[in-house]
Amino acid sequence: MTGIRRLAEEDRLSGATVAGGFVFLAGQVADDATLDAEGQTADILRQVDALLAEAGTDKRALLQVQVVLADIKDAPAMNRAWDAWLDPAAKPARMTIQAPLVNPAWRVEITGIALAPAGGRAA
Template structure:
Protein backbone atom coordinates (compact mmCIF):
# COMPACT_ATOMS: atom_id res chain seq x y z
CA UNK A 1 0.00 0.00 0.00
CA UNK A 2 1.17 3.52 -0.82
CA UNK A 3 0.10 6.46 1.35
CA UNK A 4 0.59 10.02 0.10
CA UNK A 5 0.75 12.85 2.65
CA UNK A 6 0.37 16.62 2.22
CA UNK A 7 -0.52 16.37 -1.46
CA UNK A 8 -0.14 19.53 -3.53
CA UNK A 9 -0.53 20.32 -7.22
CA UNK A 10 2.68 18.65 -8.40
CA UNK A 11 3.79 16.46 -5.53
CA UNK A 12 3.18 14.87 -2.16
CA UNK A 13 5.01 16.22 0.87
CA UNK A 14 5.84 12.62 1.79
CA UNK A 15 5.09 9.14 0.50
CA UNK A 16 4.88 6.11 2.78
CA UNK A 17 5.59 2.67 1.35
CA UNK A 18 7.25 -0.53 2.50
CA UNK A 19 7.91 0.69 6.02
CA UNK A 20 9.66 3.85 4.82
CA UNK A 21 8.75 7.53 4.56
CA UNK A 22 10.15 9.39 1.56
CA UNK A 23 10.18 13.15 2.15
CA UNK A 24 9.83 15.55 -0.78
CA UNK A 25 12.21 18.48 -0.80
CA UNK A 26 10.93 20.72 1.97
CA UNK A 27 11.43 24.49 1.83
CA UNK A 28 10.58 27.23 4.30
CA UNK A 29 7.06 28.60 4.47
CA UNK A 30 8.64 32.02 5.13
CA UNK A 31 11.31 32.69 2.51
CA UNK A 32 12.20 36.03 4.15
CA UNK A 33 13.98 34.20 6.99
CA UNK A 34 17.75 33.77 6.97
CA UNK A 35 19.28 30.32 6.41
CA UNK A 36 19.08 29.41 10.10
CA UNK A 37 15.43 30.46 10.31
CA UNK A 38 14.53 28.68 7.07
CA UNK A 39 16.23 25.51 8.30
CA UNK A 40 14.32 25.62 11.62
CA UNK A 41 11.05 26.11 9.70
CA UNK A 42 11.82 23.18 7.40
CA UNK A 43 12.71 20.92 10.32
CA UNK A 44 9.38 21.81 11.97
CA UNK A 45 7.64 20.74 8.75
CA UNK A 46 9.64 17.50 8.67
CA UNK A 47 8.64 16.75 12.28
CA UNK A 48 4.97 17.21 11.31
CA UNK A 49 5.21 15.00 8.21
CA UNK A 50 7.03 12.26 10.10
CA UNK A 51 4.46 12.39 12.91
CA UNK A 52 1.63 12.11 10.37
CA UNK A 53 3.39 9.05 8.93
CA UNK A 54 3.69 7.49 12.40
CA UNK A 55 7.39 8.03 12.98
CA UNK A 56 9.86 10.71 14.11
CA UNK A 57 13.28 12.20 13.48
CA UNK A 58 14.76 9.38 15.60
CA UNK A 59 14.00 7.10 12.64
CA UNK A 60 15.56 9.22 9.90
CA UNK A 61 17.89 7.07 7.84
CA UNK A 62 19.31 9.64 5.44
CA UNK A 63 18.97 13.36 4.80
CA UNK A 64 20.04 15.49 1.87
CA UNK A 65 20.42 19.24 2.41
CA UNK A 66 20.67 21.63 -0.51
CA UNK A 67 21.96 25.14 0.15
CA UNK A 68 21.65 27.93 -2.39
CA UNK A 69 24.95 29.24 -1.01
CA UNK A 70 27.35 26.88 0.77
CA UNK A 71 28.45 29.82 2.94
CA UNK A 72 25.10 29.36 4.73
CA UNK A 73 26.31 25.99 6.10
CA UNK A 74 27.24 27.32 9.57
CA UNK A 75 23.81 28.98 9.97
CA UNK A 76 22.01 25.87 8.70
CA UNK A 77 24.08 23.70 11.06
CA UNK A 78 23.09 25.82 14.08
CA UNK A 79 19.42 25.03 13.46
CA UNK A 80 20.22 21.41 12.57
CA UNK A 81 22.29 20.87 15.73
CA UNK A 82 19.55 22.38 17.94
CA UNK A 83 16.99 20.00 16.36
CA UNK A 84 19.02 16.81 15.97
CA UNK A 85 18.62 13.94 18.41
CA UNK A 86 22.28 13.19 19.22
CA UNK A 87 21.45 9.52 19.81
CA UNK A 88 19.89 9.07 16.35
CA UNK A 89 21.99 10.85 13.72
CA UNK A 90 21.00 10.04 10.13
CA UNK A 91 23.44 9.73 7.27
CA UNK A 92 23.62 13.22 5.75
CA UNK A 93 24.80 14.98 2.62
CA UNK A 94 24.99 18.75 2.10
CA UNK A 95 25.50 20.35 -1.31
CA UNK A 96 25.20 23.72 -2.99
CA UNK A 97 22.77 24.06 -5.88
CA UNK A 98 20.42 26.71 -7.24
CA UNK A 99 16.91 26.40 -5.80
CA UNK A 100 13.70 27.03 -7.76
CA UNK A 101 12.84 30.23 -5.84
CA UNK A 102 15.84 32.54 -5.37
CA UNK A 103 14.48 33.53 -1.93
CA UNK A 104 14.89 29.98 -0.66
CA UNK A 105 18.23 29.41 1.07
CA UNK A 106 17.69 25.76 2.11
CA UNK A 107 15.86 22.65 0.90
CA UNK A 108 15.85 19.35 2.82
CA UNK A 109 14.73 15.87 1.81
CA UNK A 110 15.22 12.46 3.38
CA UNK A 111 14.06 8.95 4.13
CA UNK A 112 12.84 7.63 7.49
CA UNK A 113 11.80 4.24 8.77
CA UNK A 114 8.33 3.81 10.24
CA UNK A 115 8.54 3.42 14.02
CA UNK A 116 7.83 -0.05 15.20
Protein backbone atom coordinates in the same frame (compact mmCIF):
# COMPACT_ATOMS: atom_id res chain seq x y z
CA MET B 1 -1.96 1.80 -6.59
CA THR B 2 -2.17 0.04 -3.25
CA GLY B 3 0.43 -0.01 -0.53
CA ILE B 4 1.31 3.69 -0.85
CA ARG B 5 0.07 6.43 1.45
CA ARG B 6 0.56 10.02 0.28
CA LEU B 7 0.78 12.82 2.85
CA ALA B 8 0.33 16.58 2.47
CA GLU B 9 -0.65 16.35 -1.19
CA GLU B 10 -0.25 19.48 -3.32
CA ASP B 11 -0.85 20.17 -7.00
CA ARG B 12 2.45 18.67 -8.21
CA LEU B 13 3.67 16.47 -5.36
CA SER B 14 3.09 14.90 -2.00
CA GLY B 15 4.97 16.20 1.01
CA ALA B 16 5.83 12.60 1.83
CA THR B 17 4.96 9.09 0.76
CA VAL B 18 4.84 6.04 2.98
CA ALA B 19 5.53 2.69 1.34
CA GLY B 20 7.52 -0.48 1.82
CA GLY B 21 8.35 0.30 5.43
CA PHE B 22 9.79 3.73 4.64
CA VAL B 23 8.77 7.38 4.69
CA PHE B 24 10.12 9.36 1.72
CA LEU B 25 10.15 13.11 2.28
CA ALA B 26 9.81 15.48 -0.65
CA GLY B 27 12.18 18.43 -0.71
CA GLN B 28 10.92 20.73 2.04
CA VAL B 29 11.43 24.48 1.82
CA ALA B 30 10.60 27.26 4.27
CA ASP B 31 7.08 28.60 4.45
CA ASP B 32 8.64 32.03 5.11
CA ALA B 33 11.28 32.69 2.45
CA THR B 34 12.20 36.01 4.07
CA LEU B 35 13.99 34.20 6.92
CA ASP B 36 17.77 33.77 6.90
CA ALA B 37 19.29 30.32 6.36
CA GLU B 38 19.11 29.42 10.06
CA GLY B 39 15.46 30.48 10.28
CA GLN B 40 14.55 28.69 7.05
CA THR B 41 16.25 25.52 8.30
CA ALA B 42 14.35 25.65 11.61
CA ASP B 43 11.09 26.15 9.69
CA ILE B 44 11.85 23.21 7.40
CA LEU B 45 12.74 20.94 10.33
CA ARG B 46 9.40 21.85 11.94
CA GLN B 47 7.74 20.68 8.71
CA VAL B 48 9.80 17.48 8.72
CA ASP B 49 8.66 16.80 12.29
CA ALA B 50 5.03 17.33 11.27
CA LEU B 51 5.26 15.04 8.23
CA LEU B 52 7.01 12.31 10.19
CA ALA B 53 4.37 12.58 12.94
CA GLU B 54 1.62 12.27 10.32
CA ALA B 55 3.38 9.12 9.07
CA GLY B 56 3.43 7.80 12.64
CA THR B 57 7.14 8.22 13.33
CA ASP B 58 9.66 10.91 14.26
CA LYS B 59 13.14 12.27 13.51
CA ARG B 60 14.82 9.39 15.37
CA ALA B 61 13.70 7.15 12.47
CA LEU B 62 15.51 9.24 9.83
CA LEU B 63 18.02 7.12 7.94
CA GLN B 64 19.30 9.60 5.40
CA VAL B 65 18.94 13.37 4.89
CA GLN B 66 20.00 15.53 1.97
CA VAL B 67 20.44 19.26 2.50
CA VAL B 68 20.66 21.60 -0.48
CA LEU B 69 21.96 25.10 0.13
CA ALA B 70 21.63 27.88 -2.42
CA ASP B 71 24.97 29.15 -1.08
CA ILE B 72 27.37 26.80 0.72
CA LYS B 73 28.43 29.78 2.86
CA ASP B 74 25.10 29.27 4.68
CA ALA B 75 26.32 25.91 6.06
CA PRO B 76 27.24 27.28 9.52
CA ALA B 77 23.80 28.93 9.88
CA MET B 78 22.02 25.79 8.67
CA ASN B 79 24.09 23.68 11.06
CA ARG B 80 23.11 25.84 14.04
CA ALA B 81 19.43 25.06 13.44
CA TRP B 82 20.23 21.42 12.60
CA ASP B 83 22.27 20.94 15.79
CA ALA B 84 19.51 22.46 17.93
CA TRP B 85 16.97 20.05 16.39
CA LEU B 86 19.04 16.88 16.09
CA ASP B 87 18.66 14.00 18.54
CA PRO B 88 22.36 13.25 19.26
CA ALA B 89 21.50 9.60 19.92
CA ALA B 90 19.87 9.18 16.48
CA LYS B 91 21.95 10.99 13.86
CA PRO B 92 20.99 10.12 10.27
CA ALA B 93 23.47 9.87 7.44
CA ARG B 94 23.55 13.32 5.84
CA MET B 95 24.95 15.08 2.82
CA THR B 96 25.00 18.81 2.12
CA ILE B 97 25.47 20.31 -1.33
CA GLN B 98 25.15 23.67 -3.03
CA ALA B 99 22.72 24.03 -5.92
CA PRO B 100 20.35 26.68 -7.25
CA LEU B 101 16.84 26.39 -5.80
CA VAL B 102 13.64 27.02 -7.76
CA ASN B 103 12.77 30.17 -5.79
CA PRO B 104 15.81 32.46 -5.41
CA ALA B 105 14.54 33.50 -1.94
CA TRP B 106 14.88 29.94 -0.66
CA ARG B 107 18.22 29.38 1.05
CA VAL B 108 17.69 25.72 2.09
CA GLU B 109 15.86 22.61 0.91
CA ILE B 110 15.84 19.34 2.87
CA THR B 111 14.68 15.86 1.94
CA GLY B 112 15.17 12.46 3.52
CA ILE B 113 14.15 8.88 4.12
CA ALA B 114 12.93 7.48 7.43
CA LEU B 115 11.75 4.12 8.66
CA ALA B 116 7.99 3.86 8.85
CA PRO B 117 6.55 2.62 12.14
CA ALA B 118 6.54 -1.13 12.75
CA GLY B 119 3.72 -2.59 10.71
CA GLY B 120 3.56 0.82 9.04
CA ARG B 121 2.31 -0.37 5.72
CA ALA B 122 0.36 2.28 3.92
CA ALA B 123 -3.32 2.45 4.71
